Amino acid sequence: MQTRGVVLIPEDLSYAPWPQLAKQAGLRTIALHNWRGVAHVTDFIQKEEGAAFLAECETLGLAVEYELHAMSDLLPRDLFETEPTLFRMNDDGQRVNDYNLCVSGERVAEIIAERAVKIGRILRPTTGRYFLWGDDGKPWCRCPQCRDLSDSDQALIVANWLLKALRKEDPKAQVAHLAYLNTLEPPKRVRPEEGIFLEYAPIRRRYDIPYAQQTGAGYSNPLDLLEANLDVFERSTAQVLEYWLDASLFTRAQRPRPSTVVKIPWNSEVFSADVRLYAEYGIRHITSFACMIDATYVDLYGEPPIKEYGAVLAEVLKP
Template identity: 50%
Template sequence: MNPTNRICFPWKSFAPLLLILVLLVSCSTQAEKQEASHFKTRGLVLDVHDLSTVDWPRRAKEAGLTTLATHITPSQVAEFIQSERGRQFLQECKTHGIEVEHELHSMGDLLPRSLFEEDSTMFRMNEEGKRVADYNLCVHSEKAVKTVCDNAVKYAKILTPTTGRYFYWIDDAVPMCRCPECSPYSDSEQALLLENAIVNALRKEVDPEAMLAHLAYVNTLEAPVKVKPAPGIFLEFAPIYRRWDKSLLDTGATGWNDTQTITHGEHLRLLDENLKVFPAETAQVLEYWLDVSLFSGWKKPAVALPWHPEVFLEDIDVYAKRGIRHITSFGVYIDDQYIKNHPDLTFVNEYGKGLEYYRLRQ
């Protein structure tokens, strides 16, 4: 064929259209990938020292995580967030597209123990019938509940999560109040009475769409019966008395030390009972797969994490099949010194990518 007789396609004039088509296909592919990620929250909970000494926002992004949560108490985290390093952390999270939440042991800050001398009736009654200031509160004291709510609002204005989800935990693994008004209610129900008041205060004073966690942990693992969650309350299930070298599918397995006799099967029964009270689609599991502090006995120097990726993958399948879309794990003690002593952090990527690329199997 004579080249001069060829029909020449005007590529240059169509270049803008082709570019638009490429971008549309790319955006569509990214959207499909986003939708295909079963777990909406893929998180890690770290204390302020971890966050101060390690570039966690970048590492979280590379691992496929969506969320970093600060820890331990409201006052500690508020001091960090208001510092130069804390503001830098928030900016780095924004740059890398990482959500920020604050998972907090709260009662000592929300109801300061110093108030006991002013009014002991705000504090819990023990089994001997004495008011004590050791932990928690009397949820039938209007003054105590108001004090807690006022302080929760105060901290919420400093520690504002990017997700709208708040975490103000009661003192965990210790009793609630045993006064005549409180004693008919289980510890789970007393916790929920308080949480209902807090979420209502947050929605009135801070964010009309605020959500607040109900922490199911040790003495609050039993699902509440007499008290129903207010709008905005979601379940956070934390099975600390399990073990992590065997998956939840091993229903006869018991806890990680000899004092813990609750089985994996019992944990799953309790989770299922809670999911009859709280919506599965908003429920979050707070796990310990990456919790170096736990495996170190909450003492430093930290030991190398005993990571069992096959157990982790079986566990997330168990949770996903119950409709759970939000997963996070403690990662406390993974700080600069940990990385110096144990430089292999492959487990962080295996955790994040395992969640990111999980697909629900029937």
């Protein structure tokens, strides 16, 4: 079992050859991602285009997954009016319904479990691997019961709840614990249940030099964090979520912000060194965001290096 994939937003499928291209490149998985609420993907998948995408992937033998910032959908924000204690406490000691939730309470677990199951019925990954993440890089709860738990611990508590709920519907379900920004440090006080897998997304890294060389200012020992996470989570199921192909990341990084998508700074040597590095850590599941590589992107810059991407992953990850 391994993953070699790309992560797209629904709009990227305006470049109609994506599934064919992924197949020709030897990739195994296309995952859909949301920039707005979970409805960004559920709305798409329930339309004709969504059904056609799923059918094409099935014909081609491609797995489909859904990688979603979901916490604000799992706990509807309007419940705040009647049940504020379900929501997180901020650093000023006030309950707020801006992001995430409070992990100290029975009822919040029930609510999000029920909604996760509903989302899972619409967005059912063909691999059994579910990705229902915390809100994008946002803080967790600082109430007296939660404040001694790190954001990573709190995110893992929720992943453990979701795993239990989803397994009632999908006995082989696995659930991602996303290590990213405020959850990049490994959890210390909470243990992953069997079926939780690490998803490591090093968004703050550089792409002009290999990840292994990034020990300079502002990048202190990133590999120590990967290693520390791999001490907590199973290696064979761990996934890296990278940004080598993510035109949206490189576009957002430009100052001033360009009016159109920028070309990804693809560097074969860096990419290849990175994949080998991850493989040395025993990682078998590697994907990259490729957001904003859509019809407009291909018109501007031609076909992205998906075949090289897929070929190197297949070569390095070969059993």
